[in-house]
Amino acid sequence: MTLPEQGPLRLLALSPFGAPFDADEPEEVHVALANGEWHGNHLHPDSADDPVNALAIIADAVQETVTACLRQVWPVCAEHxxxxxxxxxxxxxxxxCAGERLRRGPAHIRAAVGALDTLMPPRRPNRRSRRAR
Ligand SMILES: [Zn+2]
Known part of the structure; x- marks a missing residue:
């Protein structure tokens, strides 16, 4: 998953209690920002058994990390x-998305998790046109 302006998120594997990595210990996996910041609970290893469930847990962890570290809501429905x-x-x-409550618009599904990027217009480099002199 990628965040606008933040670069790619990554999964960070840490040993419990921040101990040096030990192959005998189960590692804890966190969703971290590109700069390594993370927040919230680590992902439970058992969650890998169910792909949909695992994705839901990762999505939750992403939101928790983004909310806590960046103090921003993500993702936001571009429509509402x-x-x-x-x-x-x-x-x-x-x-x-809960939809537009004031207009009583329906709640709706915006995109599959992981496919949000496909909805966004391609990002263009912010280049200014050079004026010929
Ligand atoms: Zn919406």
Whole structure:
């Protein structure tokens, strides 16, 4: 997953209690920002048994890290400006938006988790046109 302006998130493996890595100890995996900051609980190893569940846990961890470290809501529905939440949609974990309450618009699924990038316009380098002299 990638965050606008923040670079890619990464999974960070740490030994419990910050001890030096020991192959005999189960490692703890955190979702970290590109700069290594992370927050919240580590991912439970058992979660890997169920891909949808594992993705949901990672999505939760991403949101917790982003909220705590960056103090921003992510992801936000571009249509309604609301923070979205992961929700199962026909067996596929997706970002769910509560919709426009004032207009009583329906809640909707915006994109599958991990596919949010496909909705965004391609990022262009912020280059200024050079004026010919
Ligand atoms: Zn929306």
């Amino acid at each position: 400006g609301l923070g979205m939440h992961p929700r199962d949609a026909n067996g596929r974990l997706s970002w769910w």
